[in-house]
Amino acid sequence: MSHPLELFRFCPVCGSNKFIENNNQSKRCETCGFIDYINPKAAVVAVITNTRGDILVCRRAKDPAKGTLDMPGGFTDLNETAEEAVIREVKEETGLTVTATRYLFSLPNTYKYSGLNVPTMDLFFECDVLETSGITAQDDVTEAWFIPRNEIDPSQFGLTSIQKGIRRIIKEKEK
Structure with a gap:
């Protein structure tokens, strides 16, 4: 089963493609610093x-x-x-x-x-x-x-x- 965040490649705040895995529950944008958590x-x-x-x-x-x-x-x-x-x-x-x-x-x-x-x-x-x-x-x-x-x-x-x-x-x- 794939992780839900794997499908999200671009930062929803600035649109950067530098939206990387932060940890098992979040991704972080290297451009603007936004962190997106996957919560239930x-x-x-x-x-x-x-x-x-x-x-x-x-x-x-x-x-x-x-x-x-x-x-x-x-x-x-x-x-x-x-x-x-x-x-x-x-x-x-x-x-x-x-x-x-x-x-x-x-x-x-x-x-x-x-x-x-x-x-x-x-x-x-x-x-x-x-x-x-x-x-x-x-x-x-x-x-x-x-x-x-x-x-x-x-x-x-x-x-x-x-x-x-x-x-x-x-x-x-x-x-």
């Missing part, structure tokens, strides 16, 4: 259950991992909190209205986008919703439905962090 992008994941404890899953409509299972979520927008992002993403992808969020844990991930391997930090939130009926798959998902916890196969989820997250969620509930 923030992404959110919603863990939504119904009254039986079944977990809401979605089928991805787009690459990466098109057609595999996922959970509602996505990237945070500029000037948006993680809580605002998870509420927005759930509404956009399922039509459900989130009434409360609780942070669970985070997992690093790599998300292939436009030919780049983008490092992300996926923030998992338990979300309460107004009601679980009326789910409408839209935006980045083709289907959304609840699966009983004991029937979930983590290997069916296309993104590594979601696989790890769903394993952790299932394991935590078994305690």
